[in-house]
Amino acid sequence: MGKQVTGWSHPLMKGLPVTGDEIEALSHQMINEAINSENISDQDLPIIRRMVHAAGDLALAETIRIHPDAVNAARQVLKTRRPIICDVQMLKAGITRTASEVICLIRDEHVKQLALSNGCTRSSAAMRYLGKKLNNTIVAVGNAPTAIWTLLELADTQGIRPALVVGTPVGFVGAAESKQALMESGLCYISNVGPRGGSPIAAAAVNALALMAGKK
Helix, strand or coil: CCCCCCCCCCHHHCCCCCCHHHHHHHHHHHHHHHCCHHHCCCCCHHHHHHHHHHHCCHHHHHHEEECCCHHHHHHHHHHCCCCEEECCHHHHHHCCCCCCCEECCCCCHHHHHHHHHHCCCHHHHHHHHHHHHHCCCEEEECCCHHHHHHHHHHHHHHCCCCCEEEECCCCCCCHHHHHHHHHCCCCCEEEECCCCCCHHHHHHHHHHHHHHHHCC
16 A cells, blocks of 8 residues: 655645645635725625635636625525526536535437527527526526526516526627626626636635525
8 A cells, every 4th residue: 555645745835724624714815815805895705705716816806796686685595495507517516515406407308409499509598498497596607608698588578587697607709798788687696797707606606605695
């Protein structure tokens, strides 16, 4: 048997924490100091901090937008164990802090057929397929702007109302525009301005909400 590894000895690690909890605590402290957290509400800070941590990008903090009702809306969903709907599997895998069911239908055969017949992305087709089941859920979108566009269409044409949309799709084709449309839609949201985003950031927001809900 090989020798048991008890820690790292690289000189660059000198003085740095080595356990997960210690690393997270120091990371959060550094983020608080770097983003001028005194100007952020106590309600929004845990969400912004985790999103920034997931991105490894302090500048992201300036782009994040959180609806005033987002935390309370999420708390009700999580308290009643309503599901969390995701656009992609990566996002589903990243949501780890809640006992609520986390659903992604991108691999569902009905969704695949619907996408083919409608000539759209599977993330878009999944939103259309779920339809009224999206009501009173958290919908998290980290990859596909088309999922947000479809969700907004369903809200306009069918009155479908998720309790909260965590919308941080990433990219240069329609991502920024879809997020701006979400923030102007009247739906409750957590989002950000511009092309930056991604599934890790959306997962971080949902995990932060779950942790906050668990403390109440």
